[in-house]
């Protein structure tokens with residue numbers, strides 16, 4: 001049997017959020033304030049450079065000033081801390097975004113502890129993560145989990161009392177997302193690599209969020225016709241194309257709603273980062 005699957009695309013969600021950001025930037029401009037962010041990049045990883053370009057392009061569309069501090073791969077922990085502390089002290093830098101993971105020789109935990117949580121627009125510092133776990137929304141969230149929440153809200157998908165399964169428990173996606181869903185009064189189940197018979201758990205959920213980083217891992221067996229499926233995964237399909245954690249072609253027509261492998265949650269992430277930059281500035 002086939003059903004009409006609603007495609008949950010990220011573009012209208014991002015546009016909706018951007019309209020609000022523009023109004024807020026204009027209000028700041030009236031007070032001669034330009035929201036400004038500093039992007040810190042260690043090395044030249046292709047993915048980082050690609051994401052950086054997207055952030056800078058969106059900055060200029062929204063009237064936000066973005067600059068980049070590019071550092072050599074062999075930068076020391078002390079040098080990186082100095083750059084973060086300078087940015088913390090700089091009145092005209094409102095938000096800091098640093099690409100992770102950092103090279104292995106750097107002490108990421110110590111470095112993140114030095115970042116002013118009020119400028120941590122990527123929600124990476126211990127203070128901001130702690131707030132997420134306390135259900136306190138006064139801090140900044142990691143962008144991808146927040147993007148998932150914004151997607152669900154934009155498409156009027158009820159969260160209160162909903163059974164939501166989050167597949168993946170990383171500190172960047174799965175864990176903070178589970179806490180944000182809990183704050184929305186969802187009943188949350190977290191699955192991970194040691195979960196037994198995951199499809200029997202996901203197929204009982206109203207909403208499934210896939211964040212496991214395994215190309216096309218979840219197929220129709222994991223869902224039912226009433227499943228709402230949010231695929232956070234960004235993977236290489238082995239043939240040079242990007243694919244999600246969900247087997248899109250196999251699942252389309254068999255679930256109630258589904259995000260596409262490109263143009264889904266990832267489309268919203270940069271906008272969340274910049275919304276948090278404007279909030280930091282405000």
Ligand code: NAP
Nearest residue numbers: 144168169170173192193194211212213232233234266269
């Ligand atoms: P990660 O740190 O590698 O974590 C993957 C998680 O999935 C872990 O908790 C792991 O369990 C779990 N897992 C792995 N294999 C599994 C399996 N077979 N069954 C159930 N759980 C399994 O990855 P991440 O950083 O959270 O990212 C997840 C995916 O989202 C990746 O594809 C990544 O590229 C993508 N992503 C997208 C965005 C975006 O903006 N769209 C942003 C960030 C990440 P254990 O804890 O037991 O190891």
